Amino acid sequence: MTVHTDYSLKELNTFGFDVRAKFFAAPETVEALEKLLSDNRYAHLPQLVLGGGSNILFCSDFNGLVIQPRITGIEKIEETAETVHLRVGAGVVWDDFVAYAVQHHWGGVENLSFIPGHVGASPVQNIGAYGMEVKHTIRQVECILKATGERKVFSAEECAFSYRDSIFKQAWRDRLIVTHVIFRLAKHPVLRTYYGYVEEELRKYPDVTLQTLRKAIIAIRRKKLPDPQILGNAGSFFKNPVVPKKLADELALKDPKMVIYPIDVNYVKLPAARLIEQAGWKGKCIGAVGVHDRQSLVIVHYGGGTGRDALALSTMIRQSVYEKFGIQLETEVNIVQ
Ligand SMILES: Cc1cc2nc3c(=O)[nH]c(=O)nc-3n(C[C@H](O)[C@H](O)[C@H](O)COP(=O)(O)OP(=O)(O)OC[C@H]3O[C@@H](n4cnc5c(N)ncnc54)[C@H](O)[C@@H]3O)c2cc1C
Numbered sequence: 001m002t003v004h005t006d007y008s009l010k011e012l013n014t015f016g017f018d019v020r021a022k023f024f025a026a027p028e029t030v031e032a033l034e035k036l037l038s039d040n041r042y043a044h045l046p047q048l049v050l051g052g053g054s055n056i057l058f059c060s061d062f063n064g065l066v067i068q069p070r071i072t073g074i075e076k077i078e079e080t081a082e083t084v085h086l087r088v089g090a091g092v093v094w095d096d097f098v099a100y101a102v103q104h105h106w107g108g109v110e111n112l113s114f115i116p117g118h119v120g121a122s123p124v125q126n127i128g129a130y131g132m133e134v135k136h137t138i139r140q141v142e143c144i145l146k147a148t149g150e151r152k153v154f155s156a157e158e159c160a161f162s163y164r165d166s167i168f169k170q171a172w173r174d175r176l177i178v179t180h181v182i183f184r185l186a187k188h189p190v191l192r193t194y195y196g197y198v199e200e201e202l203r204k205y206p207d208v209t210l211q212t213l214r215k216a217i218i219a220i221r222r223k224k225l226p227d228p229q230i231l232g233n234a235g236s237f238f239k240n241p242v243v244p245k246k247l248a249d250e251l252a253l254k255d256p257k258m259v260i261y262p263i264d265v266n267y268v269k270l271p272a273a274r275l276i277e278q279a280g281w282k283g284k285c286i287g288a289v290g291v292h293d294r295q296s297l298v299i300v301h302y303g304g305g306t307g308r309d310a311l312a313l314s315t316m317i318r319q320s321v322y323e324k325f326g327i328q329l330e331t332e333v334n335i336v337q
C-alpha cells in the first residue's frame with residue numbers, strides 16, 4: 001500500500017478546503033490497515049481517520065498521517081424469518097449500502113438515503129434523518145485499536161449511542177478505526193413516513209414502498225440541502241439544542257413558527273436552524289463563507305476560503321444565538337484544528 005506524502009485533501013472534504021496531509025494512506029483490507037498501524041515510521045505521528053470527509057472541518061494542514069479506510073464489501077452473515085444481518089466494510093459509500101438494502105427489500109436504513117459519507121462513520125456519528133437513527137439497525141461495530149493493533153468488537157449497547165453521538169466520539173475518540181459495521185435489517189419493515197415533508201412528497205407516487213420512500217427522501221434532500229459538489233458544506237454545522245421546556249415555551253410565545261420536539265417531561269429539542277434564522281444569519285455571507293439561504297443550519301464555502309473562516313463564522317453565530325436566546329449551540333461537525 002502506498003503512503004503518500006504532502007497529499008491534498010481538497011477533494012476529500014465536502015467543504016472543499018484546500019488543506020494537505022503530511023502523510024496519507026488508504027488501506028483496502030484489515031491486514032493492510034494493521035500493517036500500516038504497526039509501521040514505526042508513522043506510529044509516533046498524530047493520526048486522523050477520514051471517511052468521505054462530509055462531517056469534518058479542516059482548519060489547517062494535517063501534520064501527521066491521515067488514514068482513509070477503503071475496506072469494501074457487503075456480506076450476508078445471518079438470516080432469520082424476520083431479519084437479515086449484513087457485515088459491511090467501513091469504506092463502502094453509505095448511500096450505496098442504503099440503495100443495496102432497499103433493492104433487496106430490507107428495511108431499516110431507507111430514511112437515511114442520500115446522506116453523504118462512508119459506512120465507517122455512520123456509528124461514530126449515529127447518523128439520523130427523517131425520524132430514523134442508524135443506532136436502531138446496528139448490531140455490532142468491528143474496530144482496530146490504534147495503539148495496540150488489537151481487534152475489538154462493540155455491541156450496540158456498548159456504543160452508547162445518543163443524538164449524533166456515540167462512544168467513538170467520547171471515551172474512544174481518536175483511539176480506534178472502524179473496519180466493519182454489522183447491521184440488522186428487517187424483512188418486513190414498518191415504513192416511517194410521518195416525519196417532516198415525507199408524507200406530502202409520497203403523495204406524488206402511486207404506492208408507498210421502500211423504493212418510493214427512498215425516492216421521496218432523495219427528492220426532498222435535493223430540494224432542501226446544498227449539493228457539496230456545487231457548494232462546499234458539511235451538512236448541519238450545529239446540533240439541535242436540548243433545552244428546558246419552560247424556556248422553549250417562552251420562546252414559542254414570541255415566535256409561533258418555532259417547532260418544539262418533546263424529549264421528556266422537562267426537556268425539549270429546538271430547531272437550531274430557526275434560532276440561527278431568528279438571530280439574522282440566514283443567507284448571510286462573510287467573505288468566502290456564509291450561511292445557506294434555504295437551510296440556516298448549513299455553513300457554506302463559496303470557494304477560496306479556509307476552514308478558519310468557517311470556524312470564525314460559526315463562533316459569531318454561536319455568540320449571537322447565545323446573546324439573543326441564552327442557548328449554547330453545540331457543533332455537530334468534527335473540527336480538526
Ligand atoms: C449535504 C450534507 C447532508 C448531510 N445530511 C446529514 C443527515 O441528514 N444526517 C446526518 O446524520 N448527517 C448528515 N450529514 C453529515 C455526514 O454526512 C455524516 O455525519 C456522515 O456520517 C459522515 O461520514 P463521512 O464518512 O464523510 O465521515 P468524515 O466526515 O470523514 O468523518 C466524520 C468523523 O468520523 C470519524 N471517522 C470516519 N470514519 C471513521 C472510521 N472508519 N473509524 C473511526 N472514525 C471514523 C472521523 O475521524 C471524524 O471524526 C450531511 C452532510 C452533508 C455534506
